[in-house]
Amino acid sequence: MDCQEVQEEILDSLEDASSTGRQQELEAHLAKCPSCAAFASKQKALDVRLSQLFTPPEISRAFRPALNKRIHRETARLWLEALPDIVHFASCGAATALCAVLLPYSASYVFSVGISAAVLAYVPLIAIRSLFAHETE
Amino acid sequence: MSMDEEVQQLLEKHRYSEVLEHVLDLYEKKVFRMAVMMLRDAGRAEEVTQDVFVKVWRALPGYNGRASIGTWLYTIARNTCLSAVRAESYRKTAPLDDVSEPSEPNRSLPNLELEECVSRLPEIQREIVMLFYLQEKSVKEVARMLDLPEGTVKSHLHRARRTLGAMME
Numbered sequence: 001m002d003c004q005e006v007q008e009e010i011l012d013s014l015e016d017a018s019s020t021g022r023q024q025e026l027e028a029h030l031a032k033c034p035s036c037a038a039f040a041s042k043q044k045a046l047d048v049r050l051s052q053l054f055t056p057p058e059i060s061r062a063f064r065p066a067l068n069k070r071i072h073r074e075t076a077r078l079w080l081e082a083l084p085d086i087v088h089f090a091s092c093g094a095a096t097a098l099c100a101v102l103l104p105y106s107a108s109y110v111f112s113v114g115i116s117a118a119v120l121a122y123v124p125l126i127a128i129r130s131l132f133a134h135e136t137e
Numbered sequence: 138m139s140m141d142e143e144v145q146q147l148l149e150k151h152r153y154s155e156v157l158e159h160v161l162d163l164y165e166k167k168v169f170r171m172a173v174m175m176l177r178d179a180g181r182a183e184e185v186t187q188d189v190f191v192k193v194w195r196a197l198p199g200y201n202g203r204a205s206i207g208t209w210l211y212t213i214a215r216n217t218c219l220s221a222v223r224a225e226s227y228r229k230t231a232p233l234d235d236v237s238e239p240s241e242p243n244r245s246l247p248n249l250e251l252e253e254c255v256s257r258l259p260e261i262q263r264e265i266v267m268l269f270y271l272q273e274k275s276v277k278e279v280a281r282m283l284d285l286p287e288g289t290v291k292s293h294l295h296r297a298r299r300t301l302g303a304m305m306e
Contacts, residue, residue, distance in 0.1 A: 008295065011294075011295045011298055011299075012291075014298070015269075015274065015276050015291060015294060016276070039302070042302050042305070043298060043302060046251075046298065046301055046302055046305065047298075049251050050251070050255075050266065050270050050301075051270055051274075053251055053252060053255070053270070054266075054267055054270035054271050056166075056170055056270075056271050056272070056273060057169070057170065057173050057179050057182075057271075059165060059166060059169045059183060059186070060183060063165070063169075063183055063186070063187070064161070064165075066187060067161075067187050067190055067191070070187060070191055071157070071190075071191060071194055074191060074194070074195070
């Protein structure tokens with residue numbers, strides 16, 4: 001093993017302690033090479049200092065509850081956003097069903113009820129949208 | 138059963154809350170530490186970590202399993218942290234004196250504190266050194282986080298150690 005290989009091996013061992021498969025060779029080299037021995041002790045000391053400098057911070061206990069709260073709010077918001085469309089779809093469906101029920105009666109009757117129901121179907125839609133507009137202001 | 142298979146099964150059953158719990162148990166700390174490394178502020182990092190998991194929760198129904206859940210999550214985390222860093226830098230423009238420049242590898246800076254030395258490393262080396270120690274010395278995890286091959290992470294780490302060693306002389 002030359003000095004370059006030894007130094008790479010030392011650096012590898014700092015990343016994975018089990019990586020030094022050539023431990024005996026490494027130790028033999030370090031025993032007779034003061035420059036590599038100095039490199040090894042300097043790098044080990046540096047590793048300890050870096051470990052102290054970058055201690056993994058702990059996440060606070062409030063993290064999960066706060067995240068769950070945000071996700072619940074998000075779910076509610078998605079439902080609220082979809083609500084006007086759901087209401088509009090339901091009222092249009094009700095208007096169509098009413099027209100179908102009145103179909104056996106006179107055409108003008110069905111036509112006027114259909115028009116009124118279609119107009120009325122927009123009432124809940126407009127009401128909900130304006131309610132949200134007030135809430136977001 | 139691997140984590141990815143388990144997640145995939147839960148996703149097929151549309152059990153998104155359970156998927157999120159799994160993902161949180163496994164990645165919450167790692168993402169937080171990544172955010173700490175990028176934002177240098179634990180409080181802000183916690184907020185950004187929340188943003189990451191809200192985004193993950195929103196995107197879960199569209200997750201197709203092509204990339205592993207970890208790779209997919211780290212992509213979201215990295216992009217969210219980068220956006221937060223950019224937003225921060227818009228808010229407060231750093232004076233030119235505070236901007237550190239990459240140092241030459243063999244320049245000796247005897248009385249410099251270690252933190253200062255680390256801040257003078259080229260950006261990629263600095264990120265890798267910090268992530269390596271913040272992620273409990275896992276090259277594999279750092280490689281996944283930065284979407285780099287493990288060999289590349291190791292060689293950056295080696296170069297950084299040699300540079301730091303030279304700086305500390």
